[in-house]
Amino acid sequence: MDKKYTIKDIAQMAGVSKGTVDRVLHNRGKVSPAALEKINEVLNVIDYEPNLIARNLKSTKVYRICVLLPDPAFDPYWLPCVNGIQDAIVEFKAYNVIIETHYFNPESTKSFLKVNETIIAQSPDAVLLTPLFHKETVEIIKQYDELGVIVNTFNNEVESSSIKSFVGQNLHKSGRVAASLMNLILSEGQIAIIHIDESLKNAVHMQEKEKGFRNYFEEKELNDFSITTLKLKNSNIETKFASFLEENPDLTGIFITTSKAYQIASLLSSAKSKKITLIGYDLIEKNVNFLNQGLVHFLIHQNQKRQAYLGVSTLVEHFLFRKDIPETILLPIDIINVENASFYVS
Amino acid sequence: MDKKYTIKDIAQMAGVSKGTVDRVLHNRGKVSPAALEKINEVLNVIDYEPNLIARNLKSTKVYRICVLLPDPAFDPYWLPCVNGIQDAIVEFKAYNVIIETHYFNPESTKSFLKVNETIIAQSPDAVLLTPLFHKETVEIIKQYDELGVIVNTFNNEVESSSIKSFVGQNLHKSGRVAASLMNLILSEGQIAIIHIDESLKNAVHMQEKEKGFRNYFEEKELNDFSITTLKLKNSNIETKFASFLEENPDLTGIFITTSKAYQIASLLSSAKSKKITLIGYDLIEKNVNFLNQGLVHFLIHQNQKRQAYLGVSTLVEHFLFRKDIPETILLPIDIINVENASFYVS
């Protein structure tokens, strides 16, 4: 029997009033040992679960959650996050929750700090942020901690004891996944790991992937490969990559650690197309186009949308349903090729 | 301004009582044209969304949902479904929903029909079922329709106008995904498509995958491959497969259309291990073990857990939140190799 008991039921069973039961349930004291015992006896027998609907109906407290992420105008990589947050907003619109999105310029720590000021001024109950800048993030979190604001992070894993929770992917492993796919297609030759990013703020992000990628080849002792790293900035991609191609005629594979695979694919398509295997990240439209053309072989899906969604929803559920906020949520590393891509684009 | 308006607010604004507003909102009639117009005016200006929490608190109606799936004791394939259903139960335990699971013997249409009788006797509000047997399913659904019981299906797509909603995967596409992976590893040789199943009730299921697999090779005009189909039953696997291996010394790849890849892997591991590429389905433990050993190269994740979860949750949300039940939910076809498997096993 999983009949649902109410406080009134318990009160009746214990022969007291619901006020007393309520005091016991919430340890508010002012209860005689006799009453306490009677109520506890009842509680031990039955399986009382408070009705969350009733609780949330009653509560007039409005929870305010701020999300801080880079402006998608700077990098479409962040666009799916906005959708994920929107999903959460829709899902919880019935409840007293306000979810606000704030953007910062991913190339400017100042912007990051400034927007954080704005958020603090709103005195939210919780903040979900993209900790792009290590030092600044740690500093900011200290502030939030002092104000009693719960902080959740996503996308970037920052090593710091001050960070209590994180939603994202294991980047090292995702590098390994990329490596395993590369090794499936190729059996020898030169492979380039290319880091492309406007600013180099994603450095840790990209390095982890590189480490994982190299780690795979080392562990398997695949000595017929040589792996080179190449760093490109938006301004110099064309010339630098062209000369790199010339200098490395044996190049057979490229692993792009950011969502900019399309830039390389585009250059390769215009160049004399040697067969070069391309593996990159993220299902942004341009990448998927090249996937469909066969120029990009695999994409690894980082599922930013779900990252953002989970980042928000764990916070909301913490407030509404008293659920614990998981320390780390690691999303699966989805392998995408031309055949299954359509099921992932949202 | 996204202030939340209540019926009381609307009543006040329109200068009527909440009872009248309620009648307008629910088209219960008994409203004068004058009042109707006043209320509609207000409704046009503001954006009223009923408070679902309050609605669900009030409603005393208990919704009963029955899930019908094969007994996992016959095939561990179904085990994750049970977990998915459990997840749904936990998620909605606060609401007036009873979710009951019923098992049938996947090898017996009689069992299927009998358990359906039991379910009908419970007069549930909705049923989620695994339509393993085409003819019987269509028949049963007719019964449910007459009784006004909503039917949702998952795992198997049954072609029938009587089926209104389905959660699963596109099997044809999943065959293509398997083919694309096979083609990545191999460039020529003989490939076997192996169907393994106790009963042959999964026939449609397996055939769709085969069609998709073959379709890929035909479309790409990959003429250096020859593709053979082999049907095995649990009783004759060992002998029949052994002789097949002997008769086909050029075999380079095997695509197993059910979750029984481990059986083939096990036979291959004991045989003189020629390099044969194995691609199968489902992250059941034995399969993952062989994945880790390198004997199985890829597994396609059918995500039964999520299928079952979504099958139930769409029904529940239909009742509780008046959401539409989607006609078809196609889950992504997850590609799993040894490097990313750990993130998918639940």
Added chain:
DNA sequence: AATTTTAGTGTGCTCGAGCACATTTTTTGT
């Protein structure tokens, strides 16, 4: 012994939707 303090207990309102029933207003019939 009378009064104050305090520990313990119970009552009753709130949240918003939904709905039964009571009440008021309008219409119809004679």
Added chain:
DNA sequence: ACAAAAAATGTGCTCGAGCACACTAAAATT
């Protein structure tokens, strides 16, 4: 013009948790 019927409208209770406040009873103080 008046009663009866019908239509329209309003009132008030319910759901369960939570909490302020009122209340009772027992202990402490004068």
